[in-house]
Amino acid sequence: MKELPYLINLINSIKSEICYSYIDKIVAYDKDYSEMENIKGQKIIDILRYGGYIHFQFSQDAMLIDLGAEGSFVLTENNSYKNSIIKLATDRGNLFVVDDGKNKDDFTKIIPIWKDFTKMPEVGYDPLTKQFNYNLFCQLLLENKTTVEKLITNPLLISGIGETYGDMILKRASINKRTKTSEISKTKAREIFDAIKQVLREASGNSEEEESDGLED
Secondary structure, three states, X not given: OOOHHHHHHHXXXXXXXXXXXXXXXXXXXXXXXXXXXXXXXXXXXXXXXXXXXXEEEEOOOEEEEEOOOOXXXXXXXXXXXXXXXXXXXXXXXXXXXXEOOOOHHHOXXXXXXOOOOOOOOOOOEOOOEOOOOHHHHHHHHHHOXXXXXXXXXXXXXXXXXXXXXXXXXXXXXXXXXXXXXXXXXXXXXXXXXHHHHHHHHHHHXXXXXXXXXXXXX
């Protein structure tokens, strides 16, 4: 999965270009996603993030996209694009989901979310929302016996922190990669928590905390 600052910047770059457009047709080049073609005729209401996924909310249904290591979006007037997985043909152009990767274990993945009967996948807390606070972080440190590095980069605990930003956070908090969660004092926990918020805010350009990722019950 992509790291959080990348997701935020990507969403911001395409949101105004594609939101409120109607899907005339969906072409599934990867036949594993042929059921997505049933979404045609719906409107793209919003583009959000859900953990490490990008969440396309349509007028009825939705889809989650994990861009993997080499996935991307291309919005163009062209009718085809190399290494495309699916194409959303809209009244504002064609949006292609593209994967140039070679590692099949880190390919782009798409999860269709059908209204009323698809369960959302489990994800970790979004560190740029108010829900992810200092007390919650202390609770995660207490409940998970591992290293601090593994805790903050575990997508089922905290979303959107990978090796790149994980290293930056540990460096800012002056924490060794092998430091265990059981060795962290309350004071040091505050330093790590502040580093998580600061590093991700700086990289994504988000100066304000968000209420939530928009997908909580």
